[in-house]
Amino acid sequence: MVTSGIGSSPAFPWEDQQLALYAVAGAALAWCAVRAVEWAWWRPRRLERALRSQGLRGTAYRSLAGDAPLLVRLNKEARSRTLPLGCHDVVPRALPLFHQAMKEHGKTSITWFGPVPRVTITKPELVQEVLSNKFGHFEKLTFGRLQRMLHNGLGSHEGQKWAKHRRIINPAFHLDKLKRMLPAFAECCTELVHRWEGIAAGDAPCEVDVWPDMQNLTGDVISRAAFGSSYNEGRRIFELQGEQMKLVVMAMNTIHIPGYLFLPTKANRRMKQIAAEIEAILKGIIAKRENAMKSGEATSDDLLGMLLESNMENCRGEGGPNAGITTDELIGECKMFYFAGAETTSVLLTWTMVLLCMHPEWQDRAREEVVLVFGASTPDYDGLSRLKIVTMVLYEVLRLYTPLTVLHRKTYKPMELGGVRYPAGVVLALPLLCVHHDKDLWGADASEFRPERFAQGISKASADVPAFFPFSWGPRVCVGQNFALLEAKMGLAMILQRFSFELSPSYRHAPFPVGMLQPEHGAQVRLWRLP
Template identity: 35%
Template sequence: MEIEFNWGTLVVLCFSGILCFLLHYLYGFLWLKPERMREKLRKQGMRGPPPSLLLGNIIEMKRIQMEEKGLIGSSANVMVDYSVALFPYFKKWRNEFGPLFMYSTGSIQLLYVSDPDLIKEIGLYKPLDIGKPVYLTKERGALFGNGILTSNGEVWTHQRKVIAPEFYADKVKGMVDLILDAAVPLLKSWETIVESGGGIGLLTVGEDLRSFSADVISRASFGSNYLEGEEMFLKLRQLQNLMSKTNLFIGIPGLRYLPTKANREIWRLNREIRMLILKLVKERREGSQASSKKDLLQSILDGAKDNLVSTKDHDNFIVDNCKNIFFAGHETAATSASWCLMLLACHPKWQAQARAEVIEVCQGELPNADMLRKMKTLTMVIQESLRLYPPTAFVTREAFKDIKLGKLNIPKGITLVIPTSILHHEQEIWGPDADEFKPERFTNGISGACKFPHAYIPFGLGARTCLGQNLAMVELKIILSLILLKFSFSLSPSYVHAPAFRLTIEPEFGVPLSVNKV
């Protein structure tokens, strides 16, 4: 008896089998795996908003955000916690569920942690147990890749060994002169504007400070200046703005692969930035500085040769870490300087005190490393500015194994979200004047400023604290001291208070200042 072979039936059966397998995989990935984590937390009394199958809590987050849109822009109080308007769902959920609650974005299960004692415990864990969320290398791959900001394990350990020595205090001390050189074009341009205005000028600070900070990181780490790397910085800025717009949609599987207009633009910028960095590397290898120049770029080139086997691995190591340093090295310092100037403009008493100190310390000379250490008032102003306006909104960590926080057992795979700004405005930590600009709270340092010093985290937490914080503080002291020496300033009536999330928190429309020469 002959059996007729039906190819059509076979194709249908194969297709059905593949479809069933795919649906089963997606159901397990999108629901079963995160639901098992949620169930472990629920059994311990943990609560949170109920998630949907594909998007988690994204729809509710968008709805709450739209309802609260414009809250900060309409507020005259510049001390208000920016997270109230930028991330209003956290305030709502915190009021409903307390300082610990769980939520989801797509397939990513997160635990919001704002309890100071638990944050201290998180900071004590070893990087192999708790590290940067794995999804960052995928969802933010075009900007960060697997560089020092997002890598984990042996890769991160190797990168830290290569990069950290370039930002030690003694090394940064030797960068003072080049930071002063980078400040000259900014100060001259401001003087020209003020003089052309008859002794008073209207300046919108933001892009000028970003160019200055980019020039610093270029000179300090890559042996070039901003003009030589201008195209790269502009493309990184475009990439940063594009990626910040998709922040809520992190965790939706496959979204980053779709050929949407935004994704195509991200892919293009990523290719072009990569080419510019490799061009810089080629020039260094072929130039006269190839063997004699010892800076961060050279350290990265040397570090790429260790424990890596293929040319692709070499190139990725170099490109990813250069992008990380270019971005982190100038973006956070520039936005922090903008917020410092905004707060000093709003508080003329502190502006006058900081200026008097700088004049007394410098004695008519440009600041040097020893002078910077004596600027106690300016240091307190910067610390208080970083408290009220931390450049990064969150510290995030992923549990790479089952861990324990207090009495809570955290399952492997949970991402911990620590809200920086909320901690910095918490009255339980800082007292009833937590929303006020009071630099004097730092008179006795961070340990004397608040009840829980480990809750002050403008540069991150634990072993993954920002490697460049020494450079950032020196850079801020130099540019602010030079501005105070040359100019007095007040906030322009045209200023609109609108902090914006661009991966860092920056003034949406810059900071317009009315400036006079001192």
């Protein structure tokens, strides 16, 4: 008979395993805790010390939220008031955090995007250096899953993938191809002015909110220009992309919270639904077009047809199928057409009409030029390229009301810029709107509407060096800038031919960035039909 005393029994094997699991779990939790503290506290503090030791000043890092609470407060204060009519000093309202930081701490100042330090770069030569990115030292700051909800196109790629996509997309935006899209531009503009003529009949003016009308116009243009015969399906994509843009901007305020986008909130579920519907529509359009091309049908003169043709030519080259892009990548590029193409031109045309209302002498000068070149005829490419005053006006609007107000880049390794050595992991913010309003670059009248500053072209408009970046700069300059400007010239010319316009008494001047720099309360205009 075997007896056992207290504490004399050896541990059972399962107890050893349980202890081992506890040890592993404890080690894993400790590792995660250390990593979390490193990410949320030690690393931001280390980066902050490295920047401040070189003389940079800015807001202090206090919590994981960074400057988000301050941004919310400043935005609320800025949105609580509108600007006086004729005032183009829009930076304090549109970018209140950057404006306050640069006012208090200097043009090269630190703010915080969550636990990541963000340094403003406003010197034109440094902006050019960052955007030129000759040696790949600066990466585009992307927002991963959130950005893919909007697009996964050329603008979000890096390195060889970007080079391949750019090579395939470039041919679709050559001027000779854009000329073939002019009938689509003209058809959409004709529909708009005919609708306005219908409601502006008689001697009395009619009031129109041109902001939604310009959104619909550019949505129609991009739908026809991108998808041709699939125009109605393209219109549905445009509507969905507009809704998605608003949801993404709302989510940007909470992106610093880890895992937020995976929470089953109403907004997150809706973003997923929209993304799935857009991709399903695009897959159907692309499949039908590819099948038509394989069966020998003629390639369409729309963006999708040109993109597919260019892609097939690359696949037939030396690189074989790997030289082309996949269907999913084609979908990303089509989404990019909408995000960049429609929004940029709609805000440009809207602000142009608003500013020509505020400055009727320039409206008269632009109309005289349009009538001199075209009379009552539909504008053509050669005539549009001769519109000097209209071009000056559009450039000045792009300067004062830059559609995309800020660009971001990130250092992935230590990099010296302008005498400052930036550690890896620092975001460089390029507040283009602030650069375009800088009195040191544009003169004491920087916030005044003076299109004549562009009379000798972009290079002579600002002091010392070019400081005009509405379509970015360098190798990553917007591939669709000629498309946007041609569309804007066509739309503005046809409106000037048929209408004179002034601001409605109900208009409130309130520029605010929601993706692009939009009129927060609309753009109410009175239209007079010209004889």
